Amino acid sequence: MSLPDYSFETAALRAGARIVAGVDEVGRGPLAGPVTAAAVVLDVTCIPEGLDDSKKLAAKRREALAAEIMARCDWAVGHASVEEIDRLNILRASHLAMCRALAGLRRRPCLALVDGNMLPRELDLPGQAVIGGDARCLSIAAASIVAKLLRDRIMVDLAQQHPGYGWEMNAGYPTPAHRQALLDLGITPHHRRSFAPVHNILCKDQTASC
Template identity: 65%
Template sequence: MDEIIPDFTHETLALGRGAIRVVGVDEVGRGPLAGPVTACAVLLDAKRIPDGLRDSKVLTREKREDLYLRIIDVAEVSVAHASVEEIDSLNILRASHLAMERAVAGLKADHALIDGNMIPRGLGCDGTAIIGGDGLCLSIAAASIVAKVTRDRIMVDLAQQHPGYGWEANAGYPTKAHLEALQNLGVTPWHRRSFKPVHNILYQELSVSS
């Protein structure tokens, strides 16, 4: 099957409808048990689009790092987060939308192309939801790369503070090694207490101590 390569069609359509600052938006980190959820908005210059932009999930780490630097060099970029506390108090969907809203606000966009099937309610500008947008739309692909690289770096830093959970490799996702470390080492302040594996361990500890 031929590879689907993202293009500038959605941006061109929005610009043709009168938008001036059209950004692509993506988030990373809904599934992990630990760490923030990270969103990015990218405003590409149509004349300076880096070659090789793809959905971050299909790129190697080395290719993502290379493209990250090239995107930062030629585009307007805004990165934002929702904290573990916000994830636990709001729920992961609303927290990921909050991170997106913050990222978009950083670029004063008037139209946002959002990866997924929902437009965050506090976006502050017009928006278009694009299912599979990180594989179809160049601006969203760029946003997916910057968000992924940024969050991976955060988790590497946190892994140095809390060794043993493998965050430098698993980015907080529930791998076998991470789940075993949760059982053996316990819950850190960076774990999402509303997520079932973490909640269950806390409940076990509560039951044992009571």
């Protein structure tokens, strides 16, 4: 399988862009925790070797690459909270996190390469949606690695506050063990109440209000 390359960035730079950022999010599917996005501006003279979609990388390799990215590149992270996910919906909350990540960069990009098929409606700079971007575009791959690492760390911290759900292992995704823990232990403040497995439990507990 082919690795992501720098062709999207090269095309943008040749067209006149000076600063090109890749943006990706992680955490759309979990039942708990925030959705997290990262934005990364790579330096073409020192791109870390082996960048790829974070989902394809072993944890130790992901950590090593994230350390290189964070040491060499302009990068920033943004989150959308559980409350924002429930209020806006997960897609809008993911886009909000992306915009927050872009706003946190030291220098404002001329172009944002955004993973997916849709640009955030709040995006206040030129953007290009790249379907499957984390597997095709180096800047987006770098962003996916940083976002994954930092969100996983959040979920490890939350797991210490709320043991029993396995968040240190499942990052809040709906594994069978996590679903069973919801039934056995109940819903925490960090669970997404708009997501069906959580909502259904709430409905059973509060039948009159559903």
